[in-house]
Amino acid sequence: MQAEIITIGDEILIGQIVDTNSAFIAKELNKIGISVFQITSVQDDKKHILKSLKEAQDNVDIIIVTGGLGPTKDDITKHTIAEYFSDTLVQNKDVLKNIETLWEKYIKQPLSQINKDQALIPSKSKPLMNRFGSAPGMWIEQQNKTFISLPGVPFEMKALMQNEVLPRLKDKYELPFILHKTLLTYGLGESMLAAKIETWEDNLPDYIKLAYLPNLGKVRLRLSAKGFDEEKIRKEVEKQISIVIPLIQDIYVGFEDEETSIELKIGKQLTQLGKTLSVAESCTGGMIAERITANAGASAYFKGGIVSYATQTKINVLGVSKEFIKKHSVVSTQVAEAMVKGAQKIFDTDFAIAVTGNAGPIKGDSNADVGTVYIAIATSNKVYSKEYHLGNHRLKVVNKAANKAFEMLQKEISKN
Amino acid sequence: MQAEIITIGDEILIGQIVDTNSAFIAKELNKIGISVFQITSVQDDKKHILKSLKEAQDNVDIIIVTGGLGPTKDDITKHTIAEYFSDTLVQNKDVLKNIETLWEKYIKQPLSQINKDQALIPSKSKPLMNRFGSAPGMWIEQQNKTFISLPGVPFEMKALMQNEVLPRLKDKYELPFILHKTLLTYGLGESMLAAKIETWEDNLPDYIKLAYLPNLGKVRLRLSAKGFDEEKIRKEVEKQISIVIPLIQDIYVGFEDEETSIELKIGKQLTQLGKTLSVAESCTGGMIAERITANAGASAYFKGGIVSYATQTKINVLGVSKEFIKKHSVVSTQVAEAMVKGAQKIFDTDFAIAVTGNAGPIKGDSNADVGTVYIAIATSNKVYSKEYHLGNHRLKVVNKAANKAFEMLQKEISKN
Numbered sequence: 101m102q103a104e105i106i107t108i109g110d111e112i113l114i115g116q117i118v119d120t121n122s123a124f125i126a127k128e129l130n131k132i133g134i135s136v137f138q139i140t141s142v143q144d145d146k147k148h149i150l151k152s153l154k155e156a157q158d159n160v161d162i163i164i165v166t167g168g169l170g171p172t173k174d175d176i177t178k179h180t181i182a183e184y185f186s187d188t189l190v191q192n193k194d195v196l197k198n199i200e201t202l203w204e205k206y207i208k209q210p211l212s213q214i215n216k217d218q219a220l221i222p223s224k225s226k227p228l229m230n231r232f233g234s235a236p237g238m239w240i241e242q243q244n245k246t247f248i249s250l251p252g253v254p255f256e257m258k259a260l261m262q263n264e265v266l267p268r269l270k271d272k273y274e275l276p277f278i279l280h281k282t283l284l285t286y287g288l289g290e291s292m293l294a295a296k297i298e299t300w301e302d303n304l305p306d307y308i309k310l311a312y313l314p315n316l317g318k319v320r321l322r323l324s325a326k327g328f329d330e331e332k333i334r335k336e337v338e339k340q341i342s343i344v345i346p347l348i349q350d351i352y353v354g355f356e357d358e359e360t361s362i363e364l365k366i367g368k369q370l371t372q373l374g375k376t377l378s379v380a381e382s383c384t385g386g387m388i389a390e391r392i393t394a395n396a397g398a399s400a401y402f403k404g405g406i407v408s409y410a411t412q413t414k415i416n417v418l419g420v421s422k423e424f425i426k427k428h429s430v431v432s433t434q435v436a437e438a439m440v441k442g443a444q445k446i447f448d449t450d451f452a453i454a455v456t457g458n459a460g461p462i463k464g465d466s467n468a469d470v471g472t473v474y475i476a477i478a479t480s481n482k483v484y485s486k487e488y489h490l491g492n493h494r495l496k497v498v499n500k501a502a503n504k505a506f507e508m509l510q511k512e513i514s515k516n
Numbered sequence: 517m518q519a520e521i522i523t524i525g526d527e528i529l530i531g532q533i534v535d536t537n538s539a540f541i542a543k544e545l546n547k548i549g550i551s552v553f554q555i556t557s558v559q560d561d562k563k564h565i566l567k568s569l570k571e572a573q574d575n576v577d578i579i580i581v582t583g584g585l586g587p588t589k590d591d592i593t594k595h596t597i598a599e600y601f602s603d604t605l606v607q608n609k610d611v612l613k614n615i616e617t618l619w620e621k622y623i624k625q626p627l628s629q630i631n632k633d634q635a636l637i638p639s640k641s642k643p644l645m646n647r648f649g650s651a652p653g654m655w656i657e658q659q660n661k662t663f664i665s666l667p668g669v670p671f672e673m674k675a676l677m678q679n680e681v682l683p684r685l686k687d688k689y690e691l692p693f694i695l696h697k698t699l700l701t702y703g704l705g706e707s708m709l710a711a712k713i714e715t716w717e718d719n720l721p722d723y724i725k726l727a728y729l730p731n732l733g734k735v736r737l738r739l740s741a742k743g744f745d746e747e748k749i750r751k752e753v754e755k756q757i758s759i760v761i762p763l764i765q766d767i768y769v770g771f772e773d774e775e776t777s778i779e780l781k782i783g784k785q786l787t788q789l790g791k792t793l794s795v796a797e798s799c800t801g802g803m804i805a806e807r808i809t810a811n812a813g814a815s816a817y818f819k820g821g822i823v824s825y826a827t828q829t830k831i832n833v834l835g836v837s838k839e840f841i842k843k844h845s846v847v848s849t850q851v852a853e854a855m856v857k858g859a860q861k862i863f864d865t866d867f868a869i870a871v872t873g874n875a876g877p878i879k880g881d882s883n884a885d886v887g888t889v890y891i892a893i894a895t896s897n898k899v900y901s902k903e904y905h906l907g908n909h910r911l912k913v914v915n916k917a918a919n920k921a922f923e924m925l926q927k928e929i930s931k932n
Contacts, residue, residue: 115542123528139557206887384806386802386821386823416862
């Protein structure tokens with residue numbers, strides 16, 4: 101069973117946005133056993149969309165189209181799909197009702213004609229109800245092929261994929277099992293790694309594919325397998341992994357788990373333990389708090405944070421004394437530890453994180469080199485900190501500092 | 517002059533990575549007057565790559581291929597390109613020298629055969645020297661079409677585009693001028709915005725295209741024009757912008773160049789005025805602080821923030837009384853205003869933002885419906901707040917709340 105993803109929108113073709121929808125859809129399809137043959141991005145142009153639909157229909161079984169479903173004149177996907185199927189647009193009562201409900205609840209203004217027209221769908225299509233927006237998804241079957249049209253707004257598309265599209269595809273098709281396992285290695289180049297595991301690679305069974313994904317000192321090794329015998333595939337991939345790991349022991353650091361972020365892991369652990377967390381952030385500027393609270397269950401363990409961006413805030417809010425900062429410099433292990441104690445006390449939590457550093461591009465209130473970051477962790481019985489040098493790219497420094505802080509915290513929590 | 521971008525790699529088709537290369541290439545091509553007709557992502561599969569090259573050759577003048585140039589067995593692009601042109605691979609002395617230099621400098625190990633083989637290129641191609649890696653870019657011309665093959669590693673691809681590909685394309689072709697101008701608006705839905713500017717839109721000259729890009733309370737309006745008379749295009753687009761801005765004055769915040777966001781605009785205004793800002797965030801969880809501090813110059817005006825995620829934190833840290841919260845509910849206009857006063861006082865700032873609300877997915881410490889958010893703004897002489905209903909999708913509520921907060925603040929700052 102093969103799919104093609106067609107993303108529609110001039111904004112993609114002029115590079116104004118990065119198309120993240122395709123990767124999401126491809127990953128979700130893979131999970132249920134559908135391979136993606138091709139991803140095609142095309143302009144908001146009728147002729148071009150029609151041509152792409154035809155080509156996709158010739159190549160694959162399932163065609164998923166995103167984008168171009170908005171209410172304005174530049175959105176032409178719906179009319180083009182109707183034309184493709186020699187169909188006409190008809191008003192769908194359920195879709196109209198959904199739009200009316202959304203408007204009543206959130207917009208509180210009368211529906212205009214172009215809002216009502218969002219309820220027009222090709223007569224041959226089944227609507228897929230969009231709880232988050234006025235553009236419905238559409239499902240059309242023709243000659244054993246399934247066409248699915250989804251809005252391009254990522255969170256609307258994601259909800260429709262998960263609630264409507266994937267369950268229907270699983271119902272309709274008998275799908276194989278696809279397994280991807282990715283091993284992370286650090287410190288050896290792609291070609292040397294390949295030389296190291298050549299014999300193993302040459303002896304892999306036909307149905308297991310190996311890929312090398314190099315990126316700045318890190319190489320990911322991905323094993324991909326597909327078939328109807330899930331147990332056999334799992335066993336064989338496990339076996340091959342158990343053979344290769346000893347060959348790369350010195351550079352292998354673990355599996356890449358796509359779904360799990362370290363902050364989610366921390367959240368689960370804290371919830372289970374009934375422990376709480378607070379943060380004091382300087383150069384990370386709220387990113388750590390934001391990543392924690394992006395998890396819907398965070399209120400169970402996260403009490404709050406202080407973004408002490410100005411030195412004055414470290415004094416006034418976190419209670420670090422002026423003299424202490426003067427003596428040790430605001431970017432120092434001592435100030436990081438004083439900040440973390442302040443946060444732990446103010447928020448009355450079991451654990452606390454504090455970060456102080458210089459993310460650049462220029463030196464700030466201290467003489468520390470750009471990229472110097474101190475991270476402190478407080479637990480119920482100790483406070484400690486570490487010094488890091490995280491490069492000279494602001495965004496990289498901030499992101500790496502947040503990752504390091506989570507890594508340090510997670511190690512402490514795991515001791516419980 | 518039209519181009520197609522073909523990105524090669526199973527990692528794209530299984531959703532393991534997001535293809536960011538295409539957006540970069542598309543944007544750079546647009547800047548020198550080349551439109552992108554289509555972006556196609558295909559697997560590391562010879563037959564499929566050959567088919568895509570053929571289709572691209574039929575549709576466009578310039579074909580840019582990225583990926584599949586590594587030294588390992590899963591990398592087949594180079595051999596496939598040689599086959600496409602009925603060509604053979606020959607060793608290129610300059611490329612070999614470049615690889616030897618890189619190895620001497622960074623790897624400090626003898627070259628293996630597969631490293632040396634990176635210097636093999638189709639005999640019909642000109643190499644494009646890769647200063648950052650062993651895979652060269654390749655340039656092949658045939659029947660008035662230009663084929664360019666680049667490595668998939670983003671920073672190698674970017675350097676090759678900028679140093680080798682773009683200058684050669686500008687040399688070879690007489691290119692038109694492409695102009696994109698994007699206006700940022702906050703606070704009005706796509707369909708209502710469209711109704712507001714309908715007459716203007718209908719009277720745009722043929723060669724100016726308008727697009728609406730809605731996203732979480734923000735709508736970007738993009739004008740795109742293309743032609744050989746740069747001066748005429750610039751003048752006409754400026755003229756059209758000067759007509760539309762008065763029509764959308766209350767929701768227009770500025771142009772989007774790649775660097776501009778509402779928080780950057782706020783930053784510039786505050787810096788000019790010498791005024792300061794602090795925040796108190798509940799449901800936005802640090803996102804507002806993080807977006808402010810993502811700007812390198814934020815230390816000039818941002819003193820800090822409090823993420824008062826737990827009700828207890830609103831009491832202990834922000835000084836909102838327990839009785840007051842009990843009386844009004846933690847999600848209320850009164851508590852938002854008390855929070856903003858707390859932040860303004862604690863951080864001693866000219867302006868402050870506070871947000872309290874329920875982002876869902878379930879009701880929290882208050883009975884407020886999911887999506888209910890109160891945003892308060894404090895200035896030097898007043899405090900006020902607004903109630904919003906931002907839908908029932910957690911990510912959407914949080915992002916919209918942050919956008920709304922910036923929108924309210926920006927209006928207040930602009931009065932100075």
